[in-house]
Amino acid sequence: MSTDLPGAVLFACSQNCIRSPMAAAIMQHFYGHRVYVDSCGVRAGDKDGFVEQVLDEIGVDFSRHKSKSFEDMEDTSFDLVISLSPEAHHKAMEMTRTMAIDVEYWPTIDPSLTSGSRDQILDAYRACRDSLRKRIIERFGGTGLPQVRA
Numbered sequence: 634m635s636t637d638l639p640g641a642v643l644f645a646c647s648q649n650c651i652r653s654p655m656a657a658a659i660m661q662h663f664y665g666h667r668v669y670v671d672s673c674g675v676r677a678g679d680k681d682g683f684v685e686q687v688l689d690e691i692g693v694d695f696s697r698h699k700s701k702s703f704e705d706m707e708d709t710s711f712d713l714v715i716s717l718s719p720e721a722h723h724k725a726m727e728m729t730r731t732m733a734i735d736v737e738y739w740p741t742i743d744p745s746l747t748s749g750s751r752d753q754i755l756d757a758y759r760a761c762r763d764s765l766r767k768r769i770i771e772r773f774g775g776t777g778l779p780q781v782r783a
Contacts, residue, residue, distance in 0.1 A: 638773055639712035639735075641669040645721035648678025649700045651758075652717040652741050655684055656765045662693045664773060671711075675720045677702045681745065687758045691766070717741040739768055 642660060646653035649672055657672035664670070677700040688695040703724055713735045716722035725736045741764065747757035 638664060638668050641671075641711045641713070643706075643711040643714045644670075644672040644717065645674065645703070645714060645725055646672075646717040646741070647675050647720055647743070649674030649676075649702065650678035650681045651684055651743060651745055652761065652765070653721070654695070654698045654700070655688060655762055656715065656717065656741075656769065658688055658693050658695050658698070659762070659766050660769050660773075663769065668773075671706070671708070672698075673701050673703050673706055675702065675718075675724055677705065683744070683755060683758045687755065687762045690759070691762070713737065715739055718743070737772075739765075741765065 642657075644653040644656040644660070653672035653674060657670050660668070661670045680698075680700065684698075685695045709728070709732065711732075711734055714725040714728060715737045716725045717739055718741070722736070722738045728734055729736060741761065744754070744757035744761040747754050
């Protein structure tokens, strides 16, 4: 656990529609008053309604998210890039050639690959959300905010 927060964090995944925006929304919720947070993907993807639903369950706003790729990023001045998929990690490592940034790889399963009933799919999204929330709090320390409901 680190109590020294970076000034700017970028979460990256494959399509910037599930994992990286979910992580960014959670990070923003807990630390947004102290850290600049954004997300992107190797490619931009389509909006995923399950993400908004599972984040709403814990009081995290996702309504303003717009999917974007690495190439769509207007600002690339990040201290830390956290990649959540292998292809995003490769892209993040390419950034280290020209920028002084730290990169961490947090392998995160894509819940959209889950099949079954609506409830089974929602459970996969909730597991992804809860895993990211736990990892963020472990990595960046206490939030100083009341615990969100599970």
